[in-house]
Amino acid sequence: MCDNTSTANLTRLVVDQESMSAVFSFRIDAECHDSWARAGTIQTPHGTIPTPIFMPVGTQATVKSVSPEELREAGAKIILGNTYHLMLRPGSKLIEEFGGLHSFMHWDGPILTDSGGFQVFSLGHLRKLSEEGAAFKSHLDGSAHMLTPENVMQIEAELGADIILPLDIYAAYPCSPGDAREAMERTHRWAERALVAKARHRPEQTLFGIVQGAFEGDLRAESAAFIGSLPFPGLSIGGLSVGEPKARMWEMLRYVTPALPRSKPRHLLGVGSPEDLVIGVGLGMDMFDCVLPTRVARHGGLFTRSGRVSIRNTRFRTEHGPIEESCDCYTCRNYSAAYVHHLLRAEEQLFYRLASIHNIRFMLRLAADLRASILAGSYPAFRDDFLARYRPASEQVRDEQREKWRAAKLR
Amino acid sequence: MCDNTSTANLTRLVVDQESMSAVFSFRIDAECHDSWARAGTIQTPHGTIPTPIFMPVGTQATVKSVSPEELREAGAKIILGNTYHLMLRPGSKLIEEFGGLHSFMHWDGPILTDSGGFQVFSLGHLRKLSEEGAAFKSHLDGSAHMLTPENVMQIEAELGADIILPLDIYAAYPCSPGDAREAMERTHRWAERALVAKARHRPEQTLFGIVQGAFEGDLRAESAAFIGSLPFPGLSIGGLSVGEPKARMWEMLRYVTPALPRSKPRHLLGVGSPEDLVIGVGLGMDMFDCVLPTRVARHGGLFTRSGRVSIRNTRFRTEHGPIEESCDCYTCRNYSAAYVHHLLRAEEQLFYRLASIHNIRFMLRLAADLRASILAGSYPAFRDDFLARYRPASEQVRDEQREKWRAAKLR
Numbered sequence: 132m133c134d135n136t137s138t139a140n141l142t143r144l145v146v147d148q149e150s151m152s153a154v155f156s157f158r159i160d161a162e163c164h165d166s167w168a169r170a171g172t173i174q175t176p177h178g179t180i181p182t183p184i185f186m187p188v189g190t191q192a193t194v195k196s197v198s199p200e201e202l203r204e205a206g207a208k209i210i211l212g213n214t215y216h217l218m219l220r221p222g223s224k225l226i227e228e229f230g231g232l233h234s235f236m237h238w239d240g241p242i243l244t245d246s247g248g249f250q251v252f253s254l255g256h257l258r259k260l261s262e263e264g265a266a267f268k269s270h271l272d273g274s275a276h277m278l279t280p281e282n283v284m285q286i287e288a289e290l291g292a293d294i295i296l297p298l299d300i301y302a303a304y305p306c307s308p309g310d311a312r313e314a315m316e317r318t319h320r321w322a323e324r325a326l327v328a329k330a331r332h333r334p335e336q337t338l339f340g341i342v343q344g345a346f347e348g349d350l351r352a353e354s355a356a357f358i359g360s361l362p363f364p365g366l367s368i369g370g371l372s373v374g375e376p377k378a379r380m381w382e383m384l385r386y387v388t389p390a391l392p393r394s395k396p397r398h399l400l401g402v403g404s405p406e407d408l409v410i411g412v413g414l415g416m417d418m419f420d421c422v423l424p425t426r427v428a429r430h431g432g433l434f435t436r437s438g439r440v441s442i443r444n445t446r447f448r449t450e451h452g453p454i455e456e457s458c459d460c461y462t463c464r465n466y467s468a469a470y471v472h473h474l475l476r477a478e479e480q481l482f483y484r485l486a487s488i489h490n491i492r493f494m495l496r497l498a499a500d501l502r503a504s505i506l507a508g509s510y511p512a513f514r515d516d517f518l519a520r521y522r523p524a525s526e527q528v529r530d531e532q533r534e535k536w537r538a539a540k541l542r
Numbered sequence: 543m544c545d546n547t548s549t550a551n552l553t554r555l556v557v558d559q560e561s562m563s564a565v566f567s568f569r570i571d572a573e574c575h576d577s578w579a580r581a582g583t584i585q586t587p588h589g590t591i592p593t594p595i596f597m598p599v600g601t602q603a604t605v606k607s608v609s610p611e612e613l614r615e616a617g618a619k620i621i622l623g624n625t626y627h628l629m630l631r632p633g634s635k636l637i638e639e640f641g642g643l644h645s646f647m648h649w650d651g652p653i654l655t656d657s658g659g660f661q662v663f664s665l666g667h668l669r670k671l672s673e674e675g676a677a678f679k680s681h682l683d684g685s686a687h688m689l690t691p692e693n694v695m696q697i698e699a700e701l702g703a704d705i706i707l708p709l710d711i712y713a714a715y716p717c718s719p720g721d722a723r724e725a726m727e728r729t730h731r732w733a734e735r736a737l738v739a740k741a742r743h744r745p746e747q748t749l750f751g752i753v754q755g756a757f758e759g760d761l762r763a764e765s766a767a768f769i770g771s772l773p774f775p776g777l778s779i780g781g782l783s784v785g786e787p788k789a790r791m792w793e794m795l796r797y798v799t800p801a802l803p804r805s806k807p808r809h810l811l812g813v814g815s816p817e818d819l820v821i822g823v824g825l826g827m828d829m830f831d832c833v834l835p836t837r838v839a840r841h842g843g844l845f846t847r848s849g850r851v852s853i854r855n856t857r858f859r860t861e862h863g864p865i866e867e868s869c870d871c872y873t874c875r876n877y878s879a880a881y882v883h884h885l886l887r888a889e890e891q892l893f894y895r896l897a898s899i900h901n902i903r904f905m906l907r908l909a910a911d912l913r914a915s916i917l918a919g920s921y922p923a924f925r926d927d928f929l930a931r932y933r934p935a936s937e938q939v940r941d942e943q944r945e946k947w948r949a950a951k952l953r
Contacts, residue, residue, distance in 0.1 A: 191884075191885075191888040191890055192881070192884065193885060193888075193890050193892045195890065195891055195892075196891035196892060196895075197892075198892065198895070216888075220884070220887060220888060221859070221880070221884045221887070225859070225860065225880070228860070229862065229878060229880065229881075235878070235880075235881055236881065237876045237877055237881070448632070448636070449636065449639070451640065465648045466648055467640060467646070469632070469636070469640065469646075470603070470640075470646055470647065470648070473602075473603065473631070473632045474602075474604060476631060476632070477602045477603075477604075477627075477631060479602055479604050479606065480606055480607040480891060480894055480895070481604045481606075481607060481608075481609065483891055484607075484609070484891070484895075
């Protein structure tokens with residue numbers, strides 16, 4: 132898989148990585164004795180991130196309907212940007228001219244950008260996948276583009292996030308073991324190319340590796356061992372939460388986590404819901420990102436400690452209390468559930484903001500509570516207590532929502 | 543027009559009004575020698591309002607896309623609520639149960655509610671107009687409702703605004719002198735009924751009178767003299783900005799203002815644009831309200847000292863500076879025009895907020911500048927300088943926008 136040149140490059144990169152500890156580091160503050168949960172601290176050029184952490188998604192250089200100050204107040208420590216969307220509009224070179232994503236969007240905390248690969252496969256009109264990369268047409272105007280492991284490093288350098296991801300390929304669910312292996316092996320080859328290409332760009336950026344392997348336990352373990360052995364300071368687990376039952380996702384992590392180096396932060400890509408956060412932490416995950424909390428908020432789904440409620444429900448019409456009595460978010464501190472219900476019914480824009488702030492704050496408080504429980508040595512009790520009280524959306528509701536969103540996307 | 547009972551009531555009301563000076567007062571701080579402009583101070587139970595003032599409109603218990611804290615930061619001193627919308631959804635009794643509009647919507651400053659009449663005539667499916675009142679069907683669900691001078695006082699008492707307006711009738715533009723007189727005279731009879739009915743409700747609320755008379759100078763003068771003679775602590779000028787050329791509107795104010803008592807604040811209902819504020823102040827107006835600044839903002843029209851610009855324009859794509867260099871609003875302090883342009887192109891919700899905040903701040907800074915110029919004795923120079931620099935939307939653009947909004951409303 133590696134020729135001599137890239138092996139030499141990789142050796143040099145290991146050295147580079149060590150000298151880079153000034154710009155990125157991960158420290159483990161505490162570990163759970165009865166699970167793989169751990170609490171840690173990540174240092175980046177734009178700030179410190181306590182883990183476990185939830186990362187709100189700002190696809191188009193904005194977390195939908197929420198301002199940077201509100202994100203900060205809700206406890207956000209790091210947010211995501213989507214390379215696919217940003218490279219197409221407004222363009223990564225334009226963002227670079229504006230000093231990068233941080234100054235363009237007025238967020239001075241850490242940012243992580245993905246590689247754009249996931250969106251190319253799910254949103255773009257894919258034209259051709261080859262060893263070189265992925266050629267596609269923009270979902271906006273049909274213009275032709277190509278992503279390669281190398282140019283993704285350049286695009287992400289232009290965007291200027293603290294943590295960046297390499298181009299990878301995920302296998303659809305379900306897929307054959309052969310397809311799963313093929314996607315994984317190409318992801319591995321692209322990971323090496325990305326590492327080499329990355330060295331030509333901004334040293335202040337940190338490249339994570341991505342583990343693939345679809346839903347084959349042996350491939351997951353193999354991918355984790357391989358990617359974990361490369362000089363990536365952190366690791367993202369990709370290709371999960373792509374339509375499979377949740378039990379399958381958790382099963383895969385049982386193969387992945389033991390095969391990963393203990394010393395690197397682990398990011399579960401595109402996950403998830405409150406219950407996913409609680410369970411994922413116990414399976415060794417440190418970082419989570421998902422549009423779900425803000426997307427379900429915009430549809431009226433609000434998180435409470437007893438489960439997700441629909442604020443559209445008539446029972447909230449006359450509710451004097453906040454969405455959740457004990458919640459410390461801006462929305463719950465200042466508005467009755469009845470007012471939030473009214474705003475949704477009246478289709479007022481302030482609704483989307485108040486609902487999103489509530490769910491983001493819920494996720495970040497949950498992450499902080501998980502961290503505190505790990506530090507206190509009581510994560511298993513916290514997890515069991517949370518899961519006993521929290522009524523998640525059923526698989527059926529999840530499937531219906533997924534179909535609705537997919538249909539909306541295709542319009 | 544008045545029977546003996548109501549005359550007796552009105553006499554009592556005059557006394558009541560005087561004893562009400564604790565809850566509402568208007569003081570003239572300075573007057574212009576070369577125009578009818580004046581600077582004043584209004585006291586209400588929820589705070590002090592320096593005049594001239596622009597009042598952002600919060601139709602459905604929210605100024606679209608802007609939070610109360612943001613309104614406050616933009617300099618808002620008083621906002622409007624629309625009785626028609628609020629009585630239908632969520633209902634005035636529900637708002638009363640929540641302690642009134644202030645606490646329901648988390649705005650602790652002064653509020654003014656209109657009577658709902660204007661919306662009944664323009665939005666509702668009007669069924670029957672009689673001496674008793676206006677019967678209509680809700681634009682939301684077709685349910686039957688009736689507004690009378692008396693029940694409007696009760697509905698507005700339930701909403702709990704600081705300043706409330708009585709039910710009135712405006713004549714369409716254009717209309718015959720006969721129709722204009724009929725609408726004016728009914729408005730006058732309803733004004734007296736409203737004064738009597740008002741006395742049964744909250745003493746902390748202040749009822750303004752409404753001047754009508756369509757586009758007949760003599761009727762305008764007659765209406766101003768009549769309404770001005772009743773014990774209303776303030777006066778709103780209604781029935782203008784309903785489709786006529788602007789010159790006709792200003793012509794009418796030349797009949798109205800001299801016929802009004804000097805000592806009461808004057809509110810130009812549903813007006814207007816930046817240039818309207820500047821001109822209207824010179825014609826003796828103290829208070830202005832309009833959805834225009836927030837509505838045009840949501841369509842990309844942003845105010846600058848040299849005129850309205852469209853942020854959608856490609857020239858903003860790479861603009862590093864703010865929308866306006868000298869602007870002190872949250873948007874201009876923190877974001878490039880290019881970012882705002884990007885948000886609009888990407889149809890991101892944050893756009894509507896940033897654009898609305900900019901225009902609201904523009905209107906409130908303009909009102910403060912007008913006040914300062916009156917206090918400094920330099921209003922005419924300020925007016926002439928502003929109008930020489932500011933390029934307003936042409937009558938043609940105004941007509942097109944009006945048609946577009948009307949069409950959108952009917953959908």
